[in-house]
Amino acid sequence: MTTEQVSFDQEKARAFVRTMATIMNSGSLMLMTSIGHQTGLFEAMAGLAPSTSAEIAAAAQLNERYVREWLAAMVTGRIVEYDPASKTYRLPPEHAASLTRAAGPANLAGPMVLMTDVARVEQQVIRCFREGGGVPYSEYERFDAIMAENSGRRFDALLISEMLPLVEGLVQKLEEGIDVADIGCGSGRAINIMAQAFTNSRFFGYDFGVEAIGTAEAEATSLGAANATFIVRDVADLGERDRFDLITAFDAIHDQARPDLVLKAIYDALRPGGAFLCADFYASSNLEENLDLPGAPMTYTISTMHCMTVSLALGGMGLGTAWGEQKAVEMMKAAGFTSVELKRLPSDRVNNYYIAQK
Numbered sequence: 001m002t003t004e005q006v007s008f009d010q011e012k013a014r015a016f017v018r019t020m021a022t023i024m025n026s027g028s029l030m031l032m033t034s035i036g037h038q039t040g041l042f043e044a045m046a047g048l049a050p051s052t053s054a055e056i057a058a059a060a061q062l063n064e065r066y067v068r069e070w071l072a073a074m075v076t077g078r079i080v081e082y083d084p085a086s087k088t089y090r091l092p093p094e095h096a097a098s099l100t101r102a103a104g105p106a107n108l109a110g111p112m113v114l115m116t117d118v119a120r121v122e123q124q125v126i127r128c129f130r131e132g133g134g135v136p137y138s139e140y141e142r143f144d145a146i147m148a149e150n151s152g153r154r155f156d157a158l159l160i161s162e163m164l165p166l167v168e169g170l171v172q173k174l175e176e177g178i179d180v181a182d183i184g185c186g187s188g189r190a191i192n193i194m195a196q197a198f199t200n201s202r203f204f205g206y207d208f209g210v211e212a213i214g215t216a217e218a219e220a221t222s223l224g225a226a227n228a229t230f231i232v233r234d235v236a237d238l239g240e241r242d243r244f245d246l247i248t249a250f251d252a253i254h255d256q257a258r259p260d261l262v263l264k265a266i267y268d269a270l271r272p273g274g275a276f277l278c279a280d281f282y283a284s285s286n287l288e289e290n291l292d293l294p295g296a297p298m299t300y301t302i303s304t305m306h307c308m309t310v311s312l313a314l315g316g317m318g319l320g321t322a323w324g325e326q327k328a329v330e331m332m333k334a335a336g337f338t339s340v341e342l343k344r345l346p347s348d349r350v351n352n353y354y355i356a357q358k
Contacts, residue, residue, distance in 0.1 A: 174246075280351060
């Protein structure tokens, strides 16, 4: 057996060192951006003229020493501008447009909170690498709340005006009055928005998270949405037949233990002529087709750290976040849907929208 002569490209090695240094800095800035979002520092700075660290801390009602160190990270990361003569800091409006809650679904700071939060289960995931299995939902104490905030911005901005009109004639039917279910509804924001907008229709949210359903019910009560009902149930065992005219699922199918059973339950629960509107991550099922996909490393990371592992924890299929459009269409057709149409929204770069008809 001969040993293959392997050449070593010094410039390639040096370039990779630079790449890794960039990754380390970017990961650090992700953590600092998450802190800026959670503490309200971006909102405080967006409304200020160039200010000292003390003035920024006062505006945000935070400790000045911590704010000053955070600002140093933001300045060296080219997120915040700094004037050394006056020792003042400024968040440019062009940056604030992507960092404050006023940005709505264009806010890029919120998703960074999700990434830093799932890092808490790193050691458990490492154990799964060695032993198999997965990390259960119960280990993600803040996940539902973080997802509710992130998806809530998207629902508030797009659900009524852009998502629902993807299904031809749906808005008129909702105005006239139909029965609607949301599968894996989480904290219920989508159901409550629809219930407020279409008072003649009846809305039902299903999720197996007791705490999330409690949050959904509390919001429905506060909004006076009497046409919204929430049920704690494993959606793989939905147990409904020919009951709903529309079923929705927003980023909920891929992390189910048995998405095949969930899709079949959705098909069975629809009335003839009913529609399934499914939003799920924009990706191909083929890795090589995701190489230039914006955010692909983040997508596979959140899959490893949450979506795939929670499915495997239940002995599930572990499809992962990037199960992709080919697999999604295949599984929907296997569930019984004869027509599956794929659509995109220019205002939502994250998701594919599947419209499946019964």
